[in-house]
Amino acid sequence: MISLASGLPVLQIGDRGVSHYSSEWLETSIRSAAAEAGHEKWWFATDIVRSLFLYLRDRFQDTVITVNQLFEKLRLTLTALGFQDIATHLHDQVPPCRISLMQLAAEAETNGFYEFYFFRRLGESLDDAVATGTHLITTNGLRRAMRRLCGAKRWSPSCERLYQDTLTFIRNRTAAHHAVRVQIA
Numbered sequence: 001m002i003s004l005a006s007g008l009p010v011l012q013i014g015d016r017g018v019s020h021y022s023s024e025w026l027e028t029s030i031r032s033a034a035a036e037a038g039h040e041k042w043w044f045a046t047d048i049v050r051s052l053f054l055y056l057r058d059r060f061q062d063t064v065i066t067v068n069q070l071f072e073k074l075r076l077t078l079t080a081l082g083f084q085d086i087a088t089h090l091h092d093q094v095p096p097c098r099i100s101l102m103q104l105a106a107e108a109e110t111n112g113f114y115e116f117y118f119f120r121r122l123g124e125s126l127d128d129a130v131a132t133g134t135h136l137i138t139t140n141g142l143r144r145a146m147r148r149l150c151g152a153k154r155w156s157p158s159c160e161r162l163y164q165d166t167l168t169f170i171r172n173r174t175a176a177h178h179a180v181r182v183q184i185a
Contacts, residue, residue, distance in 0.1 A: 007057040009065045013094050013132045017064065023049040025095040030074065033089035042086070048077055067094055097129035101166075102141035105148040114149050115162070119169060126173045130180055137174065138183040142166065 010017040027045040034042035052073060056065070071092040078087035104125065108118040129137045146159045146166065167184065174182050 008053065009056055009060055009063050011070065011095070012064050012066045016128070016132060018095065021095045023053060025093070026052070026070075026074065029071075029090060029093060030078075030086070033086045033091070034083075036089040037083075037085040039086065044081075044083075048074070048081075052077060068092055094132050094134050096136035096138060097132060097134045099125045099129065099137065099139045100141055101139050101145035102148065105141075105145035108149060118145075118149055119166075122166070122169065123173055126170065130174065130177050135179060136181050136183065138185065139170065140185050142184055 006020065008019075008021070010019050011021050012018075023046075026049045030045035030048060031042060034040075034045070052070075055073075071090060075087040075090055078084070078090065099122070101122070104118055104121045105114075107121060108114045111117045126137065142163065143155070143159075146163045147153070147155065150156060150158045150162060152159050170182060170184060174180055
């Protein structure tokens with residue numbers, strides 16, 4: 001059996017595999033289902049997801065799990081604990097996607113054609129995230145990535161221009177996908 005650093009199986013989303021995923025999106029899904037079922041401040045979500053992750057690390061035999069299988073395990077757990085009403089409101093959804101703009105800037109730096117490579121890889125990353133069916137894409141490291149691409153130690157007018165171009169690029173690339181929210185940081 002292949003063991004990932006996290007100990008969790010790869011999460012299969014369509015034809016893609018995600019090896020790093022956190023518990024927060026599952027907790028949010030459970031809390032939303034609980035709210036739909038009339039349990040507004042339902043605090044068991046963290047414990048249930050923690051238990052699920054322990055099971056996946058220690059007892060799950062496969063190295064890959066689909067989003068549907070993962071949510072089915074959550075439904076079975078909720079039902080076994082007596083929360084059938086919450087289980088029926090639980091909707092399968094893929095995790096949020098995170099894009100590190102600093103990582104893309106570092107790749108661009110090593111591959112030359114800084115801005116060209118950066119925007120090409122950013123576009124590919126955004127398209128891949130949208131293709132998974134995610135509802136949220138977060139980017140991080142925007143200001144640091146701009147300074148790195150511009151070779152500037154401090155914020156400069158060229159950093160600001162590239163910053164604005166990047167914001168426009170992200171908004172334009174995701175504008176047609178109304179179900180996807182983008183957080184830029």
